[in-house]
Amino acid sequence: MPVPVPRQRAIPAVESGQAPVASPSGRSREEAPRTEATAAMPAGTTAGTAQGTTQPHLTLLLIEDDPGGSTAVPELQDAAGRPIRIRTARNLTEAERLLTDDVHCILLDLALTAPGLSGDDEELAVLRHVLRLAPRHAVLALTASGDAERGTEAVRVGAQDYLFRDELDARLLSRAIRYAVERKRSDTAERRLAEGRMRAQENRRLERGLLPTPLLEGSSLRFAARYRPGRSRALLGGDFYDTVRTPDGTVHAMIGDVCGHGPDEAALGVELRIAWRALTLAGLCGDELLGTLQQVLEHERSDDEIFATLCTVDIAPDGRRAGLCLAGHPSPLIARPGRPAKLLPYDNNGPALGLLPGARWPRMQVELGAEWSLMLYTDGLIEGHIGQGRERLGQDGMVEMVRRQLAEGLRGEELLRAAVNEVRDLNGGELTDDVAVLLLDRTP
Known part of the structure; x- marks a missing residue:
């Protein structure tokens, strides 16, 4: 069973020198209106990349249900110091629309509710739905502070890691994203290798039988x-x-x-x-x-x-x-x-x-x-x-x-x-x- 990364004390965004990802209008960075120039750009291209600046290395999709955007996600950087792009979805329908090929990791608020998804545990039902929706993406579960049991259960279901909602800071979240992405890549490569070995064994049995x-x-x-x-x-x-x-x-x-x-x-x-x-x-x-x-x-x-x-x-x-x-x-x-x-x-x-x-x-x-x-x-x-x-x-x-x-x-x-x-x-x-x-x- 996957084992969560040991937790460190969260450093508030103010102490870390990072500001929450929210514009004065309350929109996340990628929710700002697009101009005609940016509308004509390919998916995953920003105005900065069109002008020759460095293209961001990682993209994070945040799925949370609070219309006010209470989840304050700090400015993030990858291992090379390049900014991590952040998209925000308020429901599963919007998440599916924003889940393009350039998204590397999903940060899912386990408090998200979704009509039509029912079961013994609605929170994990939403997580299972996201995992089915994005089988090739790394997933981080976001839960309330002190609810480690819920986070551990999310990892057991298929998430790469879990984080506490009120302990988010740039260093912890950036490291968790990189860890989750690399772990997902490793798991995918290992699964493909195992599938390749199984296919090779099946082919050899078939050929031997012929x-x-x-x-x-x-x-x-x-x-x-x-x-x-x-x-x-x-x-x-x-x-x-x-x-x-x-x-x-x-x-x-x-x-x-x-x-x-x-x-x-x-x-x-x-x-x-x-x-x-x-x-x-x-x-x-x-x-x-x-x-x-x-x-x-x-x-x-x-x-x-x-x-x-x-x-x-x-x-x-x-x-x-x-x-x-x-x-x-x-x-x-x-x-x-x-x-x-x-x-x-x-x-x-x-x-x-x-x-x-x-x-x-x-x-x-x-x-x-x-x-x-x-x-x-x-x-x-x-x-x-x-x-x-x-x-x-x-x-x-x-x-x-x-x-x-x-x-x-x-x-x-x-x-x-x-x-x-x-x-x-x-x-x-x-x-x-x-x-x-x-x-x-x-x-x-």
Whole structure:
């Protein structure tokens, strides 16, 4: 609970050398009539500022209900010695009108009455109304001398501090205003920081939930994946992948890449992955599946220039052969015992999704053999730089790297981890593009 600042003995305005803020006519400083020249000035600008004098640093809004203006507020200065502007409102309606963006602090007389605001404690009902009206402003409660209990309750409700009405002096009030404003700023910054942390945690939980869980129950194939988004502090990027086994025993694997790296691209990648899974489980494959995915992309993308590359593989139930479709995507790498790792054929590579209306994507039949490892990847794995130059790793460099790692006995998760880490090291730091790698292994 907020703790009030320790009170000091008030110094009367006469002793402090400060005069009450009241003109001979009884108006407060800012209640004086405006001339045509001042009426044309922007809000928060005084005649003095228009003539080149220093603009006041802080503005105080006094809300009190005594028509005679019995609350004598002394001349105030901020920490730099500049005058603090004072506005006076006689009721909540007038206060709402005067509560502009340049007001930093509100001094509320708890004796203020407001018809329509009722409850167990009308004074605090008015305070609660002001706090709802001005959630971003510091609020000081003004109460009768000796009524510390009421002031403490006001602080508990939400005021930054409380003051006694008959103990106001320039030094005490100026310090209280500065304290209240800074405390409100600190509380606001702390709340925003906490809200930002909560949003970040929620986003991470959401993104983690959107990452795929392979559906391979009943399959003898081993699955491994590695995912690294290019966006800072993100779990999800524009790359996407998935693997499912249909009732006939066929294992379908997919990997894709939406152009761009922002949250919109990540969301589109999730939509395409979910659509692919649904269509695959419904029995679509090859050209028919990719054509439907292109329709999904065209309806969901935020810009006509956004496209996505895709690689799909459907592995026969016996595990010895597969169908391959490429939509502007790099061809998978296959490794078999006694043979060097190499890329699968990519001569019939079709266009990326979203580029050509009515495009076709031929399905190629490839022989896998009895024992193999099939690696699907996005271009983030091959487009990292090598050292300080402009040369990139490329597919040939990736193939050589994987061959060496396989020769070192790396398999499964260890192989993918080593591949992604080496690509990052060759790049001289974190990769700017998303990286997704998927590995399927078949061992007799």
